[in-house]
Amino acid sequence: MEAWLSQVPLTIWLAGFLALYMAWGIGANDVANAMGTSVGSGALTLRGAIIVAAVLEFSGAFLAGGHVTDTVRKGMLDMEKVALSPELLVYGMLAALASAATLLLIASSRGLPISTTHSIVGAIIGFGMVAFGVDAVAWGKVTQIILSWVTSPLLGGVLAFFIFRLIRRLILNQENPTAQARTYGPWFFFVVFFIIGLVTLFKGLKNLNLDFDLGTALVLSIGLGILGLALGSLFVRRVANRVAAEGQDSRSTQSVERVFVVLQILTACAVAFAHGSNDVANSIGPLAAVVNSQEGVDLVRKSAVAPWMLALGGVGIVFGLATWGYRVMETIGRKITELTPSRGFAAELAAAMTIVLASRLGIPVSTTHILVGGVLGVGLARGIEALDMRVVGKVLISWVATLPIAAVMSIGFFYLIRAILSP
Amino acid sequence: MSVIANLFGHSPVRPMQRHMKSAVNCAREVLPLLDAMESGNLGEISACRSRIDDLEHEADEIKNEIRSRLPQRLFMAMERRDLLEILNRQDSIADVAQDIAEIVDLRGMTVPGALAQPLRALAEHSIKTCEKAEQAIQQLDELVETGFGKREVGRVEEMLAALARLESETDDLADSCLRALFAIESDLGVATFFWYELIGWVGKMSDHAEAVGNRIRLLIAD
Numbered sequence: 001m002e003a004w005l006s007q008v009p010l011t012i013w014l015a016g017f018l019a020l021y022m023a024w025g026i027g028a029n030d031v032a033n034a035m036g037t038s039v040g041s042g043a044l045t046l047r048g049a050i051i052v053a054a055v056l057e058f059s060g061a062f063l064a065g066g067h068v069t070d071t072v073r074k075g076m077l078d079m080e081k082v083a084l085s086p087e088l089l090v091y092g093m094l095a096a097l098a099s100a101a102t103l104l105l106i107a108s109s110r111g112l113p114i115s116t117t118h119s120i121v122g123a124i125i126g127f128g129m130v131a132f133g134v135d136a137v138a139w140g141k142v143t144q145i146i147l148s149w150v151t152s153p154l155l156g157g158v159l160a161f162f163i164f165r166l167i168r169r170l171i172l173n174q175e176n177p178t179a180q181a182r183t184y185g186p187w188f189f190f191v192v193f194f195i196i197g198l199v200t201l202f203k204g205l206k207n208l209n210l211d212f213d214l215g216t217a218l219v220l221s222i223g224l225g226i227l228g229l230a231l232g233s234l235f236v237r238r239v240a241n242r243v244a245a246e247g248q249d250s251r252s253t254q255s256v257e258r259v260f261v262v263l264q265i266l267t268a269c270a271v272a273f274a275h276g277s278n279d280v281a282n283s284i285g286p287l288a289a290v291v292n293s294q295e296g297v298d299l300v301r302k303s304a305v306a307p308w309m310l311a312l313g314g315v316g317i318v319f320g321l322a323t324w325g326y327r328v329m330e331t332i333g334r335k336i337t338e339l340t341p342s343r344g345f346a347a348e349l350a351a352a353m354t355i356v357l358a359s360r361l362g363i364p365v366s367t368t369h370i371l372v373g374g375v376l377g378v379g380l381a382r383g384i385e386a387l388d389m390r391v392v393g394k395v396l397i398s399w400v401a402t403l404p405i406a407a408v409m410s411i412g413f414f415y416l417i418r419a420i421l422s423p
Numbered sequence: 424m425s426v427i428a429n430l431f432g433h434s435p436v437r438p439m440q441r442h443m444k445s446a447v448n449c450a451r452e453v454l455p456l457l458d459a460m461e462s463g464n465l466g467e468i469s470a471c472r473s474r475i476d477d478l479e480h481e482a483d484e485i486k487n488e489i490r491s492r493l494p495q496r497l498f499m500a501m502e503r504r505d506l507l508e509i510l511n512r513q514d515s516i517a518d519v520a521q522d523i524a525e526i527v528d529l530r531g532m533t534v535p536g537a538l539a540q541p542l543r544a545l546a547e548h549s550i551k552t553c554e555k556a557e558q559a560i561q562q563l564d565e566l567v568e569t570g571f572g573k574r575e576v577g578r579v580e581e582m583l584a585a586l587a588r589l590e591s592e593t594d595d596l597a598d599s600c601l602r603a604l605f606a607i608e609s610d611l612g613v614a615t616f617f618w619y620e621l622i623g624w625v626g627k628m629s630d631h632a633e634a635v636g637n638r639i640r641l642l643i644a645d
Contacts, residue, residue, distance in 0.1 A: 113426040168570040173570075175574070375430055382567065386433060386436075386498070386500075
């Protein structure tokens with residue numbers, strides 16, 4: 001045991017420590033943002049949210065976190081050039097972790113809406129330019145990622161707008177909304193299970209040595225969808241019957257919102273899964289790069305992320321949630337009182353769909369920004385009484401500022417770390 | 424602090440509903456005031472006035488709170504301008520009730536026999552109009568809840584139609600009240616002028632209520 005430990009190089013210890021800190025920070029801050037809407041609307045209790053988040057963040061990270069992690073560890077740099085001096089990649093990725101971790105500290109202590117995704121991407125671009133030259137940055141991929149930071153919140157917003165309109169048409173606007181919710185509710189379970197299943201299964205589980213083609217993935221996802229439908233029917237019926245048994249007027253908004261509580265628990269799970277699948281890369285991507293370079297893995301070849309690293313990221317996120325995130329979640333939940341389950345459902349469903357799609361495409365996106373997009377989409381459909389647009393301004397400012405700041409920071413850390421560690 | 428938590432602004436809807444409740448409570452107090460005017464009980468008249476003053480003050484505080492919490496940057500399910508106009512009109516209902524109580528108290532007005540019945544009918548109907556507007560205002564949260572769905576909008580439209588009907592009936596009652604006043608104007612002398620004003624004000628409460636309804640109509644127009 002001790003012999004094995006002493007063989008692990010210092011750089012891996014460092015990267016492991018920083019990556020765990022990042023994962024902890026993501027669990028402590030971002031998860032609360034992702035789940036706060038469910039706590040605020042009363043769909044989940046604090047305890048329920050923590051359990052849901054722990055299980056599904058980990059599953060998302062472990063099962064579907066590989067694609068984005070690949071992008072972060074090797075997708076943004078030209079690996080042919082990097083392979084010539086892999087030690088620089090080690091220093092650089094350490095620098096990227098250090099800058100993202102610093103920004104995370106600043107963000108959480110000063111209350112700034114800085115996205116960990118933006119900071120890690122900016123940091124990798126930064127050290128990449130000085131370590132391997134401007135040409136070594138895969139600008140095509142980088143441009144695609146940055147563009148996705150515009151399109152993904154927009155997509156989240158548009159989806160949320162139409163999902164809310166759909167809910168209004170099928171359920172809220174009907175003569176007996178609770179009965180309608182009972183009819184259509186289980187089908188939302190089908191859709192969520194099917195889409196997440198398909199996105200995860202189709203060529204998605206290579207790191208677990210499971211490679212399904214489209215046909216198999218489709219069949220399995222439909223199976224999952226039917227499982228969802230069954231579960232949905234069970235839960236939705238149960239709450240609808242309870243509403244009826246208590247003699248609550250099934251035409252009232254209170255009754256139909258109680259059915260939406262069940263549906264929002266579903267979307268809260270979906271958001272947690274999606275968040276895990278995308279954000280685990282921010283901590284584990286750089287770690288994977290460091291470990292691979294140290295182990296002399298062929299950097300150019302398409303090697304998969306080791307499952308143990310994704311698991312480590314998942315554990316870190318859950319740990320952050322358990323030690324700190326629950327407090328943030330409680331605060332957020334107490335502040336969001338204006339959101340009813342049906343709105344939370346629409347915004348979260350839209351966000352989860354957008355994020356899992358991005359995760360499957362290997363694009364690191366900001367969960368928080370997409371969720372903001374989703375909430376604004378519901379607002380545009382006249383579903384929310386009042387939204388404070390000042391927040392949107394702040395998000396835009398930090399959107400623009402994070403990338404260059406992270407890049408400059410990472411360049412500084414890169415020179416520092418190289419000076420200390422290079423033999 | 425969390426971006427998501429700060430995204431939700433203070434909604435003016437519930438405070439608006441509270442404000443309308445206070446304003447209509449002011450209007451309702453005009454009936455006990457009429458009782459006191461008919462029985463000629465001056466002490467009771469000032470008691471009524473101070474009750475109306477308190478209610479009006481309460482409404483004013485809610486109004487100021489709403490205004491100070493309604494910055495431009497709020498993105499709302501309802502137009503800010505429409506809400507502010509509704510708030511103004513709601514506030515006018517309370518103000519007019521206060522004006523009525525003030526002049527009655529200061530002049531110690533007691534109702535001439537010929538005016539008692541038409542004035543009471545007018546006041547009752549005017550208050551009923553205000554209550555209809557209040558009923559519509561109480562639907563604002565439900566409107567947002569249903570995402571301005573057709574069914575809920577239809578229900579509010581029915582209320583607004585009833586409100587418009589009540590208002591025009593109130594106009595007719597104000598006419599008969601004025602006719603009754605002018606029939607005895609030579610007996611009343613200079614007091615006629617004040618009764619003329621007072622009858623106008625009682626009718627005015629329903630005008631403001633209807634204006635509230637008209638703005639709600641703009642809110643729900645698709």
